[in-house]
Amino acid sequence: MHSLTPRYLSDLRYDGLQISTLRTLGEFRGKQQLFIAQSPQVLHGLRQIAVIESAESSNRLEGVTVAPARLKSLMSKHSEPKSRSEQEIAGYRDALALIHEAAEGMPFSEGVVRQLHSLLYRYLPQDGGDWKATNNDIIERRTDGSSRIRFQPVSAHMAPIAMSEMMVRYRQALELNLTDPLVLVPLTILDFLCIHPFSDGNRRVARLLTLLLLYQFDYRVGRFISLERIFEDSKESYYSTLELSSQGWHDATHDVRPWIDYFWGTLLRAYKEFEERVGTIEKRRGGKSDRVRGEALKRSLPFSITEIEVSCPGISRDTVRMVLRSLKAEGLIESTGKGRSAKWKKL
16 A cells, blocks of 8 residues: 555665665575475475464464464364364464465455455354454553554554555556565565554464465465564564554655565575575585586587587486576576577576
8 A cells, every 4th residue: 555656666765785685585586496396305394394383483473372282283184173272273274275275376355365364263253354343553562561552553444445455556566567576575565564454363364465475476485484483583573673664654654674674584584494404506416407507507608408408418308497597597697589499698
């Protein structure tokens, strides 16, 4: 909404470090498909761990906890939820499963947002998916029993209008290519949290939307490394940067840089952890991808995919293509032409 207007987006400026961070994240995205193709067994284990950590951390950030043994049983669907905490865990589990299975077919819309909220509440007595009926200030409760208002969201009667406007602004920014997806996603999440459209569960829905939107721009690291766990590990910065960037939001004078920097830092940490767990492509001695990379980078003249295949017997054309796409994403090579006549050359 306020963060997604053309004027607000056009006025944003980025320093050298932020531009470098964007470039690095783009390089990680370029390499992720190689990891996925090379290490299916490792990734299967990472997926299972990430789902459990995501459901546990996202709920624990809201004070919802269950015993480890029960958590594992709930996540594997070996038992039915017995308490409210377990019901909330099971709901988050189901929402995660839907995103992992069908993200490409879930365009960002009011219907999808309400669907995710409904899933959070599917095991609870009350229904989910309805916009809030009363105002809900964001309150910080201190350990000494005192409290303070962190932020006053959009009023209840204006929330449906604000959500509709946010969707329009999001689609407009996307269609007109007004900003980089890695700017669009965190700003959308910030606006959603400033609207706070549900009476409860807004932050959990925001974390689910983070995963969904990143999926749709092909940033898939959240499938293998729990972003929610990283949010929890750095929860003081998570909450403080959201608060800083929401100040002045109602009149569009807010500064989104604290939240953007934190969001990008979280994504960087996830990708680095992903690379460490799976193993860096460059350090895989003797691996198929390493052989293709070495062959491509040592050539001074333009070359074709067929030439690389001849020099790397036993390696499939699909693998060669994936490595070349990764090198292109890293800014090391570029392609000239299309189809069978296409050539690649070092930059």
